[in-house]
Each structure stands twice: as C-alpha cells, then as structure tokens.
Amino acid sequence: MADTLFDKIWNNHTISDLGDGNDLIYIDRIFLHERTGSVALKSLEEKGISVRNSKQVFATIDHIVDTLPGRGDETMMPSGSQFIESFRESVSREKINFFDLNTSRQGIVHVVSPEQGIALPGITYICPDSHTCSLGALGALAWGVGSSECEHALATNTLIKKKPKSMLISINGIPKDGVTAKDIILHLISKHGANGANGYAIEFQGETIDRMSIESRLTLCNMAVEFGAMTGIISPDKKTIDYVSGKAFAPKKEDQKLAEEYWESLKSDDGAYFSEVIEIDASKLNTYVTWGTSPQHAIEIKEKIPAIDQANSSKENESIEKALDYMGLRENNAIKGTKIDAAFIGSCTNSRLSDLRVAASILKGKKIAPGIKAICVPGSSKVKKEAESEGIDKIFKSAGFEWRESGCSMCFFAGGESFGEDERVISTTNRNFENRQGKKTRTHLASPATVAASAIKGEITAFHPKEKQT
Amino acid sequence: MNPVKIISGIAAPFTRINVDTDAIIPSREIKAVSKKGLAEGLFSEWRYTSMNDRTPNDEFILNREPFNRSVILLTGDNFGCGSSREHAVWALQEWGIQAVIGTTFGSIFYGNCIRNGLLPIKIPSDNLQRLIDFIEKDPESNQILIDLETLSINFGSSEIIFEFDKKYQASLLEGLDEIQQTLKLNDEISSFEEKHLVQYPWL
Numbered sequence: 140m141a142d143t144l145f146d147k148i149w150n151n152h153t154i155s156d157l158g159d160g161n162d163l164i165y166i167d168r169i170f171l172h173e174r175t176g177s178v179a180l181k182s183l184e185e186k187g188i189s190v191r192n193s194k195q196v197f198a199t200i201d202h203i204v205d206t207l208p209g210r211g212d213e214t215m216m217p218s219g220s221q222f223i224e225s226f227r228e229s230v231s232r233e234k235i236n237f238f239d240l241n242t243s244r245q246g247i248v249h250v251v252s253p254e255q256g257i258a259l260p261g262i263t264y265i266c267p268d269s270h271t272c273s274l275g276a277l278g279a280l281a282w283g284v285g286s287s288e289c290e291h292a293l294a295t296n297t298l299i300k301k302k303p304k305s306m307l308i309s310i311n312g313i314p315k316d317g318v319t320a321k322d323i324i325l326h327l328i329s330k331h332g333a334n335g336a337n338g339y340a341i342e343f344q345g346e347t348i349d350r351m352s353i354e355s356r357l358t359l360c361n362m363a364v365e366f367g368a369m370t371g372i373i374s375p376d377k378k379t380i381d382y383v384s385g386k387a388f389a390p391k392k393e394d395q396k397l398a399e400e401y402w403e404s405l406k407s408d409d410g411a412y413f414s415e416v417i418e419i420d421a422s423k424l425n426t427y428v429t430w431g432t433s434p435q436h437a438i439e440i441k442e443k444i445p446a447i448d449q450a451n452s453s454k455e456n457e458s459i460e461k462a463l464d465y466m467g468l469r470e471n472n473a474i475k476g477t478k479i480d481a482a483f484i485g486s487c488t489n490s491r492l493s494d495l496r497v498a499a500s501i502l503k504g505k506k507i508a509p510g511i512k513a514i515c516v517p518g519s520s521k522v523k524k525e526a527e528s529e530g531i532d533k534i535f536k537s538a539g540f541e542w543r544e545s546g547c548s549m550c551f552f553a554g555g556e557s558f559g560e561d562e563r564v565i566s567t568t569n570r571n572f573e574n575r576q577g578k579k580t581r582t583h584l585a586s587p588a589t590v591a592a593s594a595i596k597g598e599i600t601a602f603h604p605k606e607k608q609t
Numbered sequence: 610m611n612p613v614k615i616i617s618g619i620a621a622p623f624t625r626i627n628v629d630t631d632a633i634i635p636s637r638e639i640k641a642v643s644k645k646g647l648a649e650g651l652f653s654e655w656r657y658t659s660m661n662d663r664t665p666n667d668e669f670i671l672n673r674e675p676f677n678r679s680v681i682l683l684t685g686d687n688f689g690c691g692s693s694r695e696h697a698v699w700a701l702q703e704w705g706i707q708a709v710i711g712t713t714f715g716s717i718f719y720g721n722c723i724r725n726g727l728l729p730i731k732i733p734s735d736n737l738q739r740l741i742d743f744i745e746k747d748p749e750s751n752q753i754l755i756d757l758e759t760l761s762i763n764f765g766s767s768e769i770i771f772e773f774d775k776k777y778q779a780s781l782l783e784g785l786d787e788i789q790q791t792l793k794l795n796d797e798i799s800s801f802e803e804k805h806l807v808q809y810p811w812l
Contacts (some may be wrong), residue, residue: 154794158774163794166802167812171738175694188788195812218640224722225642249707262812269693269717285695285721286644296789297798301774333627334687337713367687390811397812432625450748454626454685461625550691554637570691572631573656 141408143305144374145340148280148405151411152263154297156359161301161571166292167262168195170248171235173226174202180229180287185221190293192234197388199238202249204517206543212240225596236388244387246519246545249273249487253357254521256583260375260402265292270487270569271370272363276356277383278375278405283364287508297589302367306339307413310347312422316604319497320355321489321567321586323347324362325427327419329437331507336368339415342407343373347421353382361488362569365434426601429571429584430474431462436571438474440589440601446470447558460541465573466581467561474599480562481512482594483576484587486538488551489567490518494587495526499534501602507539508597512558516548540594552577565593611725612784616707617754618680621670622741624711628684629691630718634700638693647700660810671704675749684711689718698725708755710739710762723777724787728757736769743767756805 142150156164171179176198183190190196203219204210212220223240230237238244244255249270252258260278262308265271265350267289274281286290292298310323328335341363348356356373361369373379380399383389390398418588425439436459438444447463447470450456463470468477484498495517507513515535517523523545532542550568557577558564564582567590571582583599592602614803629769638650650664658666664805671679682701688711689697701709708728722729732740743751743764754763757778762769780787791798806812 152800152805157776159779160774161776163791163798165798165805169808174639178644178695181642182644186788188792216637222642260812261809267695270690276764283693283717285693285698285724287695287719287724288720291788291791294788295795295798296802297791297794299776299787299791334713334715337687347632364717365690365768367716376728394811396673398809401809435627447709454624456693457624463767542760551631570629570631572691575631576634578660 141410141412142280143403143407143411144372145305145414146340146411147160147281147303148263151261157299164263164298164300166265166296166298168197168257168264168458168495169289170257170266170353171196171198172202172248172254172268173200173222174214175286175289177222177226177229178522179267179286179293181225182286183290183293184229190235191296193234194262195236195296196293197246197318198226198235199245199251200226200240201546204240204546205555206332206546207546211546216553217230217555240510241518246367246521247487247490248492249361249546250522252279254386254519255453256383256389259381259383259389259406265289265298269364270361272362272368273344273357273487275360275363275370275372276353276372277329277379278402280370280372282288282370285543294584295383302418303340305412306341306368306415306469308343308417308419310343310419310421312347312351312420314347315422316423316548317588318421318426319588320351320358320587321420322427323421323517324359325429325437325584326424328348328362328366329427331366331417332437333365333433334367336363336366339368341368341371348373352493352524353378354491357491358488362434374404401608426586428474428587428589428599429464430468431459432465432571432573434569434571434584436462439539440475440599442474444468444470444472444474448507477599478563479511479593479598481558481564481570482507482590483564483566484512484590485516485518485548486568487518488569489587490516490522492522492525495531496523498587498591499531501588502538502540502595503534505538505595507594511539511594511597513539513594514543514544514549517543517545549574551595565590565599610784610786612764613726613728613781614757615754616680616728617751619675620681620683620744620753621676621679621741622683623670624683624685624695624741626685627687627690630633630669630689630694630715633636633689633697634694639694645703647696650705651700651704657784678707678783681708681710681753681755682706684709684736686712688714690715693717695721698722698727710737710740721782726781726784728755728781730755730762730771732769734769739767739769740764778805
C-alpha cells in the first residue's frame with residue numbers, strides 16, 4: 140500500500156489499535172517550558188505519578204522570563220518567578236534534561252529543539268505549546284498538546300489519538316527576491332482561512348520546499364497551526380541530515396548510518412492518498428503583511444485592505460469590520476505606507492540566525508525612523524552568541540534596535556512588558572490576535588526583511604533587494 | 610473527572626468567528642501554577658470596560674441577563690484556535706460553562722475540552738442557526754438540553770443528533786481518567802518500547 144510520510148511515522152509508533160478509531164501512539168521525546176510544563180508537572184506530582192522516562196524529556200525557560208540584559212528569576216510579569224521556581228523544582232525532582240536561564244542551551248523551545256538535535260526526523264515529538272508543529276520541518280511528527288495530554292505522555296510515553304486526515308500542499312516555482320517562507324505561509328492562510336486545515340496533518344512538498352533552507356522550513360511549519368492543522372511535515376532530505384548531524388542530542392557516530400537509512404525512507408510513496416491537495420506557484424507571490432486580527436487577514440503589501448462587504452458570509456464581514464475597528468484602519472485603503480510605532484524581530488517563527496542575518500543585511504549602515512521602538516530578541520542563547528560573533532548585534536544596535544536575551548518576549552503580553560495602547564507594531568511573530576502583544580496593541584505580521592525595511596522607513600513597506608545596494 | 614451525561618440550561622449565542630484562546634483567557638490572567646482561579650480572567654478584555662477595577666462591560670453577552678447564568682456557549686467557526694493553553698477550558702468551566710456547541714474548534718482546544726469534561730459538540734452551521742433562532746425568541750425560557758448518551762440536543766419540541774467519538778463518549782459518561790486507563794497498558798507499552806529502541810537505538 141502506498142503510504143504518506145505521516146502514515147509511515149504514525150505506523151512506526153502505533154503500539155496498538157484501540158478498536159474505537161483511536162491508536163495508542165508511542166511518544167519519543169517531550170519538551171516542556173515553564174508556562175504550561177510547570178502546571179503539567181505539578182499536577183502529576185499531586186496525583187502521585189512520576190515521569191516514566193525522564194531521559195526523553197527536555198525543558199527550558201522561555202515564556203515568562205524577561206529578555207532584558209541582566210535578567211534573573213524575578214520578572215516584570217507579576218508572579219512570574221513563581222512559574223520559574225516551581226518549574227525548576229519539578230524538573231530537578233524528575234531529573235529532566237534542563238536548559239536553565241543563563242546557560243548556553245536556553246532559548247525558545249522550538250528554536251532550541253532543532254539546534255540541539257532534540258527534534259529528529261521520524262520521531263514522535265510533543266510539547267504543551269501550539270507551535271510544536273514547527274519541528275515537522277525536520278521530518279518529525281511533532282504537534283502541540285494541552286497540559287492534560289502532556290501529563291499523559293509524561294506518565295506513559297504515549298498518547299491516545301485518532302489519525303487526522305491528510306493534506307498535501309505542493310509548492311513549486313522559485314520565489315522572487317525578498318519573498319520568504321513567512322510570505323508563503325501568510326499567503327496560504329489568507330487564501331484558505333485560519334481553519335482551512337482543521338482536522339488535517341499537512342505535508343509540504345515541491346521544488347520550492349526542496350530549495351528552502353531548514354530554518355525557512357521551520358518558519359513555514361511553525362504556522363501550520365495558524366492554518367488550523369494538527370501539524371505540518373516535510374520529508375527529510377540531505378539538507379536535513381546535514382543539519383541534524385553532530386547536534387548534541389542527535390544520533391552518535393555509531394548510530395549515524397542506521398539513522399540515515401531510516402531517515403532516507405521517510406518519504407510519501409508514489410500514489411499515496413491525500414484527502415486534500417493545494418497547489419501554490421511560489422514564483423507568483425509577493426511579500427505579505429497582515430492588516431487585521433487573524434493570520435488569515437493577510438494581503439500582499441501592494442494590495443488594498445479588503446472591503447467590509449466582500450467576504451463569503453455575514454460572520455466574516457462582521458469579523459473584517461471588527462478587525463478594522465481594532466486595528467484603526469479603513470477598508471479599501473493601501474496598507475503600504477501605514478505609519479508604525481514599533482518593530483519586533485523575534486519568536487519561534489522568525490528569530491533564528493538566518494532571520495537575523497537577513498534583517499541585519501537590510502539594517503546595515505541604516506538608522507530606524509525617529510520615534511520607532513525597535514527590539515530584536517534572538518531565539519536562543521546559541522543564536523545570540525553566534526549572531527554576536529558575526530557582529531550582527533552591532534548592526535542592530537547602531538541602527539537603533541534593542542538587542543535582547545533570548546525568550547518568547549513580546550510575542551505575547553504576559554502581564555509585564557508590552558507595546559502600548561493603540562501602538563502599531565510590525566512583527567515577525569505568528570499571531571496578530573487582539574491584545575496579544577499588549578492591551579489594544581495593533582500587530583502586523585510580516586517577514587524579518589519586511590520588518591527591517593519598515594523600521595527604517597517608519598511605515599509598512601516591502602523590502603526591495605535593490606535598496607540593499609544603494 | 611466527574612461523569613458527564615445531561616447538560617441543560619441557558620445557552621448563550623457567542624458566534625464571533627476565530628475566537629482564540631488568548632481572548633478566552635489572556636496570558637496575563639494566568640497568574641499561578643494552577644488550574645484554578647481563572648474564572649475572573651475569562652474573556653477579560655471583552656468582559657470588562659476597565660481592567661483595573663474590573664468594571665463589567667454591559668454589552669458583553671455573558672454579563673447580560675439571562676446569559677450571565679449560561680451553562681452552554683454557542684460558538685462561531687474555529688472557536689479556541691491559537692495557543693494550546695488548557696487554562697481556556699479551565700476558565701470556561703470555572704465560570705460555569707459545561708458545553709460548547711459550534712461548527713469547528715481549534716484542535717488542541719477540542720482535545721483539552723474532552724480531557725476536562727467540558728463537552729465540545731460539532732454541528733453544521735444550519736443546525737447551529739436553528740439553535741440560535743430558538744434561543745433568541747426567549748433566552749430565559751428556551752433552554753437547551755444535551756444528552757451525551759443519545760448524542761442529542763433537545764430544544765423545544767425539536768432535536769438535533771450530533772456525531773461524537775465513541776471512545777470519548779464512553780470516557781465522559783463514565784468520568785474515566787485517561788492516564789489511569791493507559792497505565793494499565795504498561796506491559797504492552799514496555800514491550801513495544803523494547804523493540805522500538807532496538808530499531809532506533811539513538812533515541
């Protein structure tokens with residue numbers, strides 16, 4: 140029988156068919172952070188259940204911790220230290236692999252995981268965090284769960300799950316200069332809706348994916364959840380193997396050959412069945428930015444903000460109207476040229492070294508527009524250190540950006556630091572929900588190139604590669 | 610988990626689309642490593658006109674009579690999308706919501722509902738509209754009754770039958786603890802694991 144990549148990994152991890160449409164799935168690795176991991180570990184402890192195999196569990200601190208230089212356990216978020224301390228106590232009791240604050244491996248879970256070789260091709264991998272789907276970029280079957288499911292996985296190394304439907308997204312064509320994975324995923328969500336893949340696991344395939352770097356694939360898969368999918372996955376190729384090899388928790392030399400043989404088998408068979416297929420010609424796409432309060436509210440930067448009465452349903456029209464009101468924008472107006480108050484480069488979507496390099500190449504020798512608050516938060520302590528060794532921090536700082544310690548930071552407002560009321564932020568993050576980055580803060584999602592170019596101009600603008608040469 | 614069988618009472622139509630878990634319970638309302646103390650923060654950005662003194666926003670449906678006594682929430686497409694925070698479910702339950710009825714739900718949110726006994730029911734939009742029309746005629750008297758055993762929503766003299774995973778139906782009806790159930794399969798898990806780790810020794 141012709142199987143999809145997803146089927147193959149699923150089947151390799153099925154302990155048993157429970158006979159009611161659900162399978163008992165073995166979970167290879169689990170990653171936790173202090174926000175949701177703390178409550179899962181504490182709840183298990185209260186039930187008197189221990190972690191079944193702590194060697195397979197990893198943990199770091201990213202969600203609540205401050206990102207200002209000199210940070211410690213005390214946070215600007217009220218009661219934040221309670222989460223950090225409770226988490227630290229739990230992971231130490233359970234002897235979980237822990238990347239604590241101010242150690243070299245700390246960072247945003249989904250950035251740390253690939254760079255330390257924790258997420259690997261062909262494994263099942265969960266984290267109580269919705270953006271766990273990012274790790275599908277390496278060919279892992281990785282998805283986000285709630286705290287209770289996480290407790291189940293910690294206690295039993297398994298989850299009970301019904302196999303989702305399959306969706307193939309075939310992306311071909313060479314994108315124009317300046318069009319990135321972020322633009323492609325925003326295009327996809329804007330065209331098919333924020334629940335366009337509800338009930339599906341996606342496989343991304345095609346020439347564009349083959350040519351894409353691992354870090355860009357991570358950006359693409361990161362936002363599969365914003366499309367409603369359980370996860371997004373990409374077949375591992377030579378790039379993946381090269382990327383993974385030698386990482387701290389990747390196979391050791393003696394197992395490398397065996398691992399590679401397995402990884403090379405992880406492809407959808409010819410004729411494998413997908414319940415849904417979407418094709419995208421990436422050569423036709425331009426840079427995208429969101430105008431509203433859902434990732435589906437995205438348009439090409441050269442396009443106009445949609446009219447309120449143009450959607451398919453009255454509910455959607457109402458949603459457009461509410462979004463425009465929240466965002467302080469008018470229907471049919473250009474999005475390009477909209478004045479911004481702040482720029483943010485960071486988050487599990489776009490804070491890896493390649494993202495910072497792109498932004499730095501645009502910011503080099505330039506200044507951000509007067510009055511703009513601009514912040515760069517590297518995704519991990521490792522990314523930060525590597526960027527600093529390349530002088531990227533100096534470029535950001537001399538352009539007028541703050542250069543921070545790694546963490547989730549202002550991707551969301553946890554009660555401490557935030558952007559201000561009615562402030563308009565162009566951001567490399569993944570969610571432009573109401574009040575996400577601060578009370579009444581207006582978020583526009585975009586790629587690192589778009590954010591850097593917009594910060595310089597003080598308004599929403601696309602990056603045009605020729606500007607780089609001038 | 611307490612068993613769930615019959616849920617009946619006032620239902621609030623709150624059918625805005627793409628309501629995310631950040632809106633259900635904003636991150637800053639999650640103040641402790643706990644599953645409790647979350648009701649006050651439920652929908653806080655919409656429920657209050659002033660966050661500082663928690664002045665209720667009279668326009669928000671759950672602040673209005675009789676919806677301030679709702680036990681069922683009728684929701685718009687993709688309710689519970691976004692962040693995986695299970696606090697969204699804990700907050701809804703603590704406030705008093707026992708069931709959510711909508712067309713589609715964020716998939717992590719849906720799983721979180723099941724595991725906490727907050728009954729998530731998916732029905733097509735035309736049936737959802739029938740429920741809304743029924744409630745809007747007289748929200749106080751026109752209450753809804755959900756029977757998980759017969760998978761039916763009863764309203765007035767009408768009935769809507771909904772689909773539901775058999776396993777989840779059984780666990781909710783009996784109030785089974787999934788972890789305790791799976792721990793009984795430990796021998797099977799261990800024997801799978803042994804072979805699995807021979808096959809993939811790097812794990």
